[in-house]
Amino acid sequence: MHALSIRQLTKTYGNGVQALKGIDLDVDQGDFFALLGPNGAGKTTTIGIITSLVNKSGGTVSVFGHDIDRDIGAAKSCIGIVPQEINFNQFESVETILVNQAGFYGIPRALARERTERYLKQLQLWEKRRAVARSLSGGMKRRLMIARALVHEPRLLILDEPTAGVDIEIRRTMWEFLRQTNERGVTIILTTHYLEEAENLCRNVAIIDKGRIIENDLMSNVLRKLQTEIFVLNLREPLRGEPNLPGFGVTRVDDRTVEVEVSSGQSINDIFIRLAAQGIDVVSMRNKVNRLEELFMRLVGRAGAPAVGGQS
Amino acid sequence: MSGADAVASRARTDWIGFRTMVLREFSRITRIWGQTLVPPGVTATLYFIIFGSLIGTRIGKMGGYDYMQYIAPGLIMMSVITNSYGNVVSSFFGARFGKHIEEILVSPLPNWLVVIGYMAGGIVRGLLVGLVVTAVALFFTHLHVNNGPLILAAVLLTSIVFSLGGFINAVFAKNFDHISWFPTFILTPLTYLGGVFYSIELLPPWARAVSHANPILYMVNSFRYGFLGVSDVDVRLSFAIMSAFAVGLFGIAVWLMEKGVGIRE
Numbered sequence: 001m002h003a004l005s006i007r008q009l010t011k012t013y014g015n016g017v018q019a020l021k022g023i024d025l026d027v028d029q030g031d032f033f034a035l036l037g038p039n040g041a042g043k044t045t046t047i048g049i050i051t052s053l054v055n056k057s058g059g060t061v062s063v064f065g066h067d068i069d070r071d072i073g074a075a076k077s078c079i080g081i082v083p084q085e086i087n088f089n090q091f092e093s094v095e096t097i098l099v100n101q102a103g104f105y106g107i108p109r110a111l112a113r114e115r116t117e118r119y120l121k122q123l124q125l126w127e128k129r130r131a132v133a134r135s136l137s138g139g140m141k142r143r144l145m146i147a148r149a150l151v152h153e154p155r156l157l158i159l160d161e162p163t164a165g166v167d168i169e170i171r172r173t174m175w176e177f178l179r180q181t182n183e184r185g186v187t188i189i190l191t192t193h194y195l196e197e198a199e200n201l202c203r204n205v206a207i208i209d210k211g212r213i214i215e216n217d218l219m220s221n222v223l224r225k226l227q228t229e230i231f232v233l234n235l236r237e238p239l240r241g242e243p244n245l246p247g248f249g250v251t252r253v254d255d256r257t258v259e260v261e262v263s264s265g266q267s268i269n270d271i272f273i274r275l276a277a278q279g280i281d282v283v284s285m286r287n288k289v290n291r292l293e294e295l296f297m298r299l300v301g302r303a304g305a306p307a308v309g310g311q312s
Numbered sequence: 313m314s315g316a317d318a319v320a321s322r323a324r325t326d327w328i329g330f331r332t333m334v335l336r337e338f339s340r341i342t343r344i345w346g347q348t349l350v351p352p353g354v355t356a357t358l359y360f361i362i363f364g365s366l367i368g369t370r371i372g373k374m375g376g377y378d379y380m381q382y383i384a385p386g387l388i389m390m391s392v393i394t395n396s397y398g399n400v401v402s403s404f405f406g407a408r409f410g411k412h413i414e415e416i417l418v419s420p421l422p423n424w425l426v427v428i429g430y431m432a433g434g435i436v437r438g439l440l441v442g443l444v445v446t447a448v449a450l451f452f453t454h455l456h457v458n459n460g461p462l463i464l465a466a467v468l469l470t471s472i473v474f475s476l477g478g479f480i481n482a483v484f485a486k487n488f489d490h491i492s493w494f495p496t497f498i499l500t501p502l503t504y505l506g507g508v509f510y511s512i513e514l515l516p517p518w519a520r521a522v523s524h525a526n527p528i529l530y531m532v533n534s535f536r537y538g539f540l541g542v543s544d545v546d547v548r549l550s551f552a553i554m555s556a557f558a559v560g561l562f563g564i565a566v567w568l569m570e571k572g573v574g575i576r577e
Binding site for chain 1: 410412418
């Protein structure tokens with residue numbers, strides 16, 4: 001049995017926009033799954049249908065075997081959702097938000113308080129438990145939504161850009177927390193603006209574009225499909241002429257910077273050997289773009305388009 | 313899990329969810345008591361001073377009672393109506409506006425229970441405000457009780473009807489103006505013309521006939537009958553009308569939730 005199984009899912013909005021055009025998707029139990037796509041691709045619509053915030057036009061969705069048309073209550077009990085936008089009552093205290101959310105899932109008050117304490121401590125929010133939610137920082141609000149999604153201990157956690165606008169330190173703390181949550185057996189589906197996040201956390205990935213799944217495979221297999229990478233080389237001295245690197249695509253950015261395109265099978269060592277022979281000293285090197293991002297751009301055919309994420 | 317166990321488990325889960333909704337509403341009402349409980353008390357005090365003490369003494373008897381005694385049940389009912397309606401319309405629209413309605417929508421609470429939960433919040437505020445206004449009324453006049461259970465039934469049914477009305481208004485409202493239109497332009501005129509301050513026997517025949525089309529007339533009069541034993545309308549008809557409204561509006565509210573009107577794309 002899959003944690004999530006979607007068949008021929010379609011959605012046409014009232015204004016005629018066809019957001020989903022027949023999606024098939026399976027997510028295994030225990031997986032850490034990335035759902036990626038450009039703005040307007042259909043990610044948030046898909047998540048909205050799974051969590052019953054959006055009415056579907058056609059197709060089926062089942063969560064741990066519970067069809068959302070026949071057994072919506074059981075399906076909902078299995079899901080925890082961290083939405084893209086802040087959606088808690090800003091005038092309630094942090095503690096109240098969690099205890100109430102547990103109550104909506106039928107968790108008795110005493111157990112709800114126990115779990116509230118556990119998750120607030122795990123997400124470093126316990127000191128803020130009596131604070132009114134609107135007084136929290138952006139990062140704290142994101143963590144509060146994660147705690148709220150977990151308080152009924154769902155088997156499937158869906159995170160729609162959970163680290164948007166969060167500084168890098170907190171983001172890495174959240175990654176670690178999500179990794180641990182996944183190791184405890186919780187299936188996680190993640191959409192993110194930061195492809196580095198998906199590459200680091202997720203084992204499987206589906207890429208959705210214009211309402212269709214255009215890629216669905218192991219993350220490692222998907223990355224393997226990438227044939228080239230571009231490296232940016234910073235040089236010690238200004239270039240006197242064009243560097244001679246036969247077999248490599250070279251672009252001169254400025255006097256001290258060149259970009260070199262390396263195909264799979266080519267050796268980066270060759271670049272340094274050849275440049276050294278020409279008296280060109282490389283002081284530093286970096287990958288021009290995130291590999292997944294580059295692949296993503298190629299798949300959706302929108303080189304130069306903004307990265308994934310956003311309302312869709 | 314056997315079928316019976318599953319049903320019992322479901323009922324327990326639903327009960328906890330419902331209780332959470334009611335506690336949350338109660339907490340909201342008491343947290344903002346300055347907006348919810350105090351103003352009706354102040355307004356009622358002014359009504360009793362102006363219409364009861366100052367003007368009422370010159371009006372004389374109505375329905376066989378002092379004017380102050382006559383209008384007291386109507387004033388209590390008026391506050392119950394406006395506050396039951398106001399609580400649900402502001403709470404549910406606020407939840408839609410702030411998107412925290414999604415906390416409930418993603419939970420396993422069935423739609424009919426969500427409607428009942430919000431309705432219960434309206435009843436809680438309606439009854440709390442009703443008690444405040446009753447306390448104010450007792451400061452000015454003596455309240456005779458003709459039939460206690462009838463008073464309770466009338467106030468509960470009225471509160472249910474207007475809580476559901478507030479819910480439906482909140483479903484369709486697209487901005488804060490929309491949640492004040494109905495109370496301002498429909499509810500308030502109907503309430504003032506619903507026999508709160510007078511017996512329709514004082515009206516000319518055509519106005520009396522028109523008044524019978526006003527559902528609030530039946531609510532106010534059944535409630536007044538519970539206190540004073542006098543009514544302009546048949547109390548059995550009043551309860552039939554209130555029950556019909558309650559059932560009809562509940563059905564509409566649940567249907568709107570099932571369709572996702574205003575809350576689901």
